[in-house]
Amino acid sequence: DLFYRQVPKVELHAHLNGSVSFETMETLIKRKPHLNIEHSTTAIRRGQRRSLDECFQVFKVIHQLVDSEEDILMVAKAVIQEFAADGVKYLELRSTPREVTETGLTKQRCIETVLEAIRQCKQEEVDIDVRFLVAVDRRHGPVVAMETVKLAEDFLLSSDGVVVGLDLSGDPTVGHGKDLLSALEKAKNCGLKLALHLSEVPSQRDESELLLNLPPDRIGHGTFLHPEVGGADSLVDKVCKQNIPIEMCLTSNVKGQTVPSYDKHHFQYWYKRGHPCVLCTDDKGVFCTDLSQEYQLAASTFGLTQEAMWMLSQQAIGYTFAPEPIKQRLEKKWAELKQQIL
Ligand code: 5GP
Numbered sequence: 612d613l614f615y616r617q618v619p620k621v622e623l624h625a626h627l628n629g630s631v632s633f634e635t636m637e638t639l640i641k642r643k644p645h646l647n648i649e650h651s652t653t654a655i656r657r658g659q660r661r662s663l664d665e666c667f668q669v670f671k672v673i674h675q676l677v678d679s680e681e682d683i684l685m686v687a688k689a690v691i692q693e694f695a696a697d698g699v700k701y702l703e704l705r706s707t708p709r710e711v712t713e714t715g716l717t718k719q720r721c722i723e724t725v726l727e728a729i730r731q732c733k734q735e736e737v738d739i740d741v742r743f744l745v746a747v748d749r750r751h752g753p754v755v756a757m758e759t760v761k762l763a764e765d766f767l768l769s770s771d772g773v774v775v776g777l778d779l780s781g782d783p784t785v786g787h788g789k790d791l792l793s794a795l796e797k798a799k800n801c802g803l804k805l806a807l808h809l810s811e812v813p814s815q816r817d818e819s820e821l822l823l824n825l826p827p828d829r830i831g832h833g834t835f836l837h838p839e840v841g842g843a844d845s846l847v848d849k850v851c852k853q854n855i856p857i858e859m860c861l862t863s864n865v866k867g868q869t870v871p872s873y874d875k876h877h878f879q880y881w882y883k884r885g886h887p888c889v890l891c892t893d894d895k896g897v898f899c900t901d902l903s904q905e906y907q908l909a910a911s912t913f914g915l916t917q918e919a920m921w922m923l924s925q926q927a928i929g930y931t932f933a934p935e936p937i938k939q940r941l942e943k944k945w946a947e948l949k950q951q952i953l
Contacts, residue, residue, distance in 0.1 A: 620699045620906070622701070626705055638685070662867075680716060684727060691704070703742045788822045811869060816842060874913075878890075921953055
């Protein structure tokens with residue numbers, strides 16, 4: 612639908628390596644024929660479902676394909692251009708810095724290379740404002756988490772406002788947030804905004820209870836926070852009292868089978884309460900979607916008008932980690948475009 616492509620959008624939950632498009636993936640596979648990777652193993656097509664565990668296997672394959680500075684620069688530029696082409700005007704990308712001995716890739720260079728991609732896109736006047744969240748993979752435990760926070764802290768000071776926060780992601784069935792609490796507290800204290808994946812699976816209830824006390828600045832998914840799905844009133848209370856926006860990824864959750872069907876998505880629960888919700892893609896490459904499609908899907912599933920969808924996109928400006936003047940610039944852009952589009 613042309614309308615959803617035209618609506619200016621804000622993307623706040625996009626993992627770099629999960630966002631690599633079909634076309635870019637093809638280029639990567641051709642570059643590394645010795646890996647013998649089938650294209651079908653890097654994405655979950657229409658109508659397909661996988662367990663969350665299988666989704667995490669997909670990231671392992673993609674990480675084999677994206678393992679050098681050259682690869683990161685290419686995928687990051689392509690991903691930014693694709694979001695811009697889809698009408699995204701403000702993007703917060705997130706990625707886990709990795710070390711690859713064979714190619715000489717370091718965590719530091721990983722981040723620097725994404726920042727270089729952002730800089731090049733800006734220079735090429737791609738119509739999108741891009742910020743970056745350094746991601747902590749929970750699977751790697753507290754020591755790595757603390758190292759990553761220190762790295763993120765350096766970039767917070769040196770990146771001219773491009774690095775704005777920290778993400779906590781990775782396989783939710785591995786590890787416990789209590790071990791990561793001191794790293795997250797440190798991040799918060801030094802001024803990094805926190806976007807944490809919370810209650811992606813039912814077993815994370817105690818962890819969410821703990822991490823909500825930080826509190827995070829935004830919540831990723833939050834699928835099992837509310838009591839109807841085995842969460843708790845106390846969790847809902849904390850989220851509501853602190854008014855913490857929730858990043859919602861419909862296709863990702865349905866394809867990853869943490870949500871049984873679109874109409875059962877927890878977007879409904881929170882949206883009805885007037886709680887801050889923001890529609891996001893999560894991994895547009897892996898889940899074969901884009902943000903326009905997510906908007907269209909939410910509108911058709913929950914019977915929302917174009918006006919309501921416009922509001923949803925505009926309100927997301929307030930949930931970004933951008934400084935106030937940038938938010939104002941975005942508000943102005945939305946106001947101008949509204950007359951043309953709505
Ligand atoms: P990267 O950080 O390498 O740019 O993007 C891929 C990584 O993002 C995955 O290895 C995983 O740690 C994280 N990720 C992507 N999608 C999801 C998701 O749906 N849930 C969680 N918990 N982590 C994810």
